[in-house]
Amino acid sequence: MTKRLAPGSIRTRAKTLEDKAQVRKAFIAAGRKLLADQPRGEVSLRRIAAEAGYTPGTIYQYFPDYQALLFSIREIDLQAATERFEALASAIDDPVVRVRALAKGSAKYWLQHPGQFDVLFSRPPSKDTTPDQHLIFGRSPVVQRALKIYHAAVDDLFRTLPSSKISSRLAADTLIATTYGIVAFPRGTHTMRWSNHYRMVECAIDALVDSWLHSAHVVDHDASKNPIAHEKS
Template identity: 50%
Template structure:
């Protein structure tokens, strides 16, 4: 997969863990914005009937090629958290949040063309910087995130 190779190359060129997370995030968005048809095919499947795999089948989002690309993010987050005195939240939660946030910022303007959105790259940059600032400041420690989220959730 060309995307995974590109993301791996970006990650390998940056030694600072904060900058690695930032560059992987921003350059991946640049990559997909320059390939809008591929992005739409992979990420804008809302409203389309998809073949959902049974429990014993592999889902596309868990396939080796997709996991190779996602692991670039997960490894970048792992390296950043290793450099902090204490991880602010579980690494996988942080990685999933980062991925969902940046691709959501790209997806919403692409799938809602009836609104004039601000520059997508600037919105992604603000999102990534806010997430990294939150992690580095340690605001997620001591269960703060879990407490604030659980207070807002409706009982199931």
């Protein structure tokens, strides 16, 4: 792990590929820390360089601008979270249990990593693109990979239902918004007294999944009583 130098001290120039990788990590760690402390505004590269213990000119050798550094921080943090969520989902066979565990597990992960959550999800909209300026972060491969976990889990659950009033995509989007919204909203209103955040997530996820299961059986029961109407629908 790269140690931060005392204020006023400057690191020497990296020479090997390993040294350069460590310098890049130092800038990312410093940027993540400062951005978490100031979630609603930008932090200058000069300030991030000073936090990491380097001259301002050095950071521009690794990141051409603020957006490039922000993209890298988000990409690394979401990649780590996505790998955890994939492992969680793949370890459970029952589709209903899997969906519940995935949503609750992801909420617990972000509640344990609040700084990363804020940098990823709580910042105001911006032109957050890749360093080559061609790809918006929200459409990047790591975001699509993360979304795929939820979509696949909900798709598997809906395949077990006899029928449904909503699409599995709508259900998955609602699951994601509910889970992440409960993590985010109390953080944005921290002066209010909230119940335990994780218990709030558990309550909402269980109610949501239970509503899908109940609705599917109600629809199937109604259709069985009126097969003609079911065929027309």
